[in-house]
């Protein structure tokens with residue numbers, strides 16, 4: 001078997017997947033539905049770029065076509081960017097191929113005769129290692145791997161006329177109404193937890209956030225039980241994943257379901273009155289104490305700094 005194939009409907013993720021695949025030393029082929037994306041991806045280390053030309057804008061409707069292609073070309077690995085569409089395409093392709101699938105790999109290492117992946121299980125409390133030695137579909141989340149330009153290799157672009165699976169059609173589309181901010185993109189996050197007594201106290205967090213230029217996030221209970229902030233504001237396994245340069249929490253105990261969503265933060269700082277709160281295990285800096293005393297002092301100190 002040979003050849004690594006990559007696909008993502010997100011350009012940055014496609015570029016990162018190409019850079020990752022290039023580490024294998026195998027031939028790397030990027031699959032795309034978009035000629036413009038192919039023209040740009042040429043600089044990221046692909047040997048080949050294949051533009052699928054079909055009559056559907058939905059990537060998942062090409063799963064069968066891609067599965068047949070991977071089989072015909074004796075592919076070794078299909079890396080798919082873990083977007084909503086990418087996950088659907090990956091699952092369908094693995095289904096058509098009747099092969100294994102690794103969802104949301106946290107790491108992927110090419111070794112002699114095998115590929116070793118890890119991913120988090122059970123809300124992040126366990127790391128599962130999987131060894132791949134036959135064609136497998138692997139989805140890769142955004143932000144796990146860096147894209148690096150490779151000007152020394154210029155991929156050859158070709159196109160293929162294909163027939164999309166038309167059994168599912170789009171009747172109507174409407175944008176998702178988003179309240180609040182895009183936490184996943186925030187560079188700094190101030191996070192409030194159930195340690196806050198009343199909704200007016202969010203002002204304490206807002207003052208700190210204003211000094212830092214941070215966005216406000218929260219734990220699930222604040223959004224879903226107390227309804228103090230919109231549901232898009234909560235962080236964790238069933239909420240948003242954040243990867244800011246700085247995350248500061250106040251009154252957040254740090255249960256695993258929350259910590260899963262903050263793992264990729266560069267610096268984690270926590271203020272909690274319970275010195276045994278699990279958040280201190282995840283934190284780089286911790287202050288044990290009453291948030292109502294500490295946070296205003298911290299805000300003032302930062303304001304004067």
Ligand SMILES: Cc1cc2nc3c(=O)[nH]c(=O)nc-3n(C[C@H](O)[C@H](O)[C@H](O)COP(=O)(O)OP(=O)(O)OC[C@H]3O[C@@H](n4cnc5c(N)ncnc54)[C@H](O)[C@@H]3O)c2cc1C
Nearest residue numbers: 193194195219220236237238239251252253258273274291
């Ligand atoms: C299937 C499932 C999925 C879940 N998904 C998520 C998720 O995505 N995100 C999420 O956040 N949660 C999630 N949860 C809930 C999660 O398990 C925790 O219950 C939740 O994260 C706890 O929120 P908290 O830290 O705000 O509250 P608590 O655990 O109640 O912690 C409050 C903290 O505030 C401290 N405190 C109290 N008063 C003060 C004070 N004056 N000064 C300083 N500290 C003070 C306490 O010491 C305590 O540590 C999920 C749960 C389940 C079962």
